Amino acid sequence: VTILRDVAAELVGMFLGDARLALATLLLVAVAGVLARWQGAPLLAGGVLLLGCLAIVVGAAVHRARREARR
């Protein structure tokens, strides 16, 4: 039972270890999906997805660094 619980915790941590990063990514994918499917602008959606992901990873690292600096 402990091993199963640890496996479940590991799986959740793999994808949702940083809640802000996960939420921002899911929102970004939703926006890219709307642009690609309903606005008929797949290339714009691709650009938004790529640049958005770069911004999210940089933002998540900077946010954590600032939090560590305040400690």
Added chain:
Amino acid sequence: VHPLAWSIVMPAVGSAFLASLVEATEAFTLVLAAASLGGGRPAAIGTTAALGLLAGAVAIFGPLLEQVPLAALQLAIGVLLLLFGMGWLRKAILRAAGILALHDEAAIFAAQTGRRALGGWMAGLTAFKAVLLEGLEVAFIVIAVGAGRGLWLPAGLGAGAACLLVLGLGLALRRPLARVPENTLKFGVGTMLSAFGVFWTGEGLGIAWPGEDAALAVFGALFLLAGLATASLLRRSQREVLP
């Protein structure tokens, strides 16, 4: 696999190999500690059982996912790769900048072996759990980077090769592999998985990337540049705060 699809095959196999190298190194430290506390034989049995379970999961889920409609599969796997890959990249940036401590295999081994001796059964269970938990990430990477293109087998072979390499080196040295540049490898894998994530998610949403598969290399280069620049910036700003 199309013979010219090397722009996909190489990053897929490379990601699986490098990720496996990182995780196998971490698992080996814990298995070695379990072996020194409770005996080599039970630790070997625990390790083999966990590896068998992980290989079985890949062998079942890899082909099973081929039955899912391609666009839905690419979108689901792409989003998971984004969440996972960007998480690894973020952590690697923070470690490279000196904000988070680097993984120290020698210190972990010392802490683990500082505990009281384990019975044979417990040593086997400890090794099983260590390999299973560390290997989960590798199993996910193998399934994810191989999905949609039938690449789970070459990716699995890449991961297996890394395991054998770590095991061979570890058994020859009989100590933790403290000199494996884990964060550099993690940086590379995070970069590749993030690039795969953008690529698959986009394809799942119906985006036809300019340059098709070659776009993957461009995405990888952009994530790498952004990661290195952020790490450098954070390292410099930390030095200014702490002279």
